[in-house]
Amino acid sequence: xxxxxxxxxxxxxxxxxxxxxxxxxxxxxxxxxxxxxxxxxxxxxxxxxxxxxxxxxxxxxxxxxxxxxxxxxxxxxxxxxxxxxxxxxxxxxxxxxxxxxxxxxxxxxxxxx
Amino acid sequence: xxxxxxxxxxxxxxxxxxxxxxxxxxxxxxxxxxxxxxxxxxxxxxxxxxxxxxxxxxxxxxxxxxxxxxxxxxxxxxxxxxxxxxxxxxxxxxxxxxxxxxxxxxxxxxxxxxxxxxxx
Numbered sequence: 001x002x003x004x005x006x007x008x009x010x011x012x013x014x015x016x017x018x019x020x021x022x023x024x025x026x027x028x029x030x031x032x033x034x035x036x037x038x039x040x041x042x043x044x045x046x047x048x049x050x051x052x053x054x055x056x057x058x059x060x061x062x063x064x065x066x067x068x069x070x071x072x073x074x075x076x077x078x079x080x081x082x083x084x085x086x087x088x089x090x091x092x093x094x095x096x097x098x099x100x101x102x103x104x105x106x107x108x109x110x111x112x113x
Numbered sequence: 114x115x116x117x118x119x120x121x122x123x124x125x126x127x128x129x130x131x132x133x134x135x136x137x138x139x140x141x142x143x144x145x146x147x148x149x150x151x152x153x154x155x156x157x158x159x160x161x162x163x164x165x166x167x168x169x170x171x172x173x174x175x176x177x178x179x180x181x182x183x184x185x186x187x188x189x190x191x192x193x194x195x196x197x198x199x200x201x202x203x204x205x206x207x208x209x210x211x212x213x214x215x216x217x218x219x220x221x222x223x224x225x226x227x228x229x230x231x232x233x
Binding site: 034040041042043044045048088090098099100101102103104105106 | 144154155156157158161169203205209221222223224225226227229
């Protein structure tokens with residue numbers, strides 16, 4: 001059965017800390033790995049990764065994919081209270097007639113002042 | 114990126130009733146996806162709605178419980194029928210940015226703000 005596993009489930013840090021969030025997957029017909037940030041209800045897109053070893057960066061956030069070991073990490077440097085959210089990892093796969101996403105359970109990040 | 118309007122944003126419902134959630138997109142899209150997020154859980158795909166054909170449901174979800182309409186390329190509805198407390202969840206509609214250059218076919222979903230349903 002396809003699955004996406006994230007760790008840790010939750011994390012509490014102080015402003016300025018650096019955090020690393022993990023995502024491992026076992027998904028047939030892999031196409032892409034995506035990271036989302038969910039603050040209230042609607043997840044917002046952060047990164048899409050399709051190739052191993054190529055780091056994606058956006059400000060203090062970065063992510064990389066290892067397709068051999070089937071995992072990805074999301075790094076956040078110099079964390080701020082506004083980074084507090086649930087971070088979701090999702091894997092895109094070809095599901096018959098269309099492409100689909102399977103989500104992990106998320107990592108709840110709390111950044112304290 | 115697409116702008117998605119979803120309503121209601123929240124509702125409190127009685128057991129045994131049904132509620133229809135509406136999703137309006139500001140551009141034409143081929144596929145719309147309906148997800149459920151139960152308390153403390155991640156997002157689970159309920160069904161994929163294509164305009165002009167019946168929705169495709171994922172394992173564990175059936176049309177009688179979650180009927181979907183897709184009358185045109187910018188609008189869809191999801192009905193949660195005969196609700197029970199176990200249906201208390203956030204329901205989200207989303208669209209795929211497939212067909213927009215580098216993101217084509219990459220499952221980069223844009224989500225609506227979600228509808229938080231509480232069933233008493």
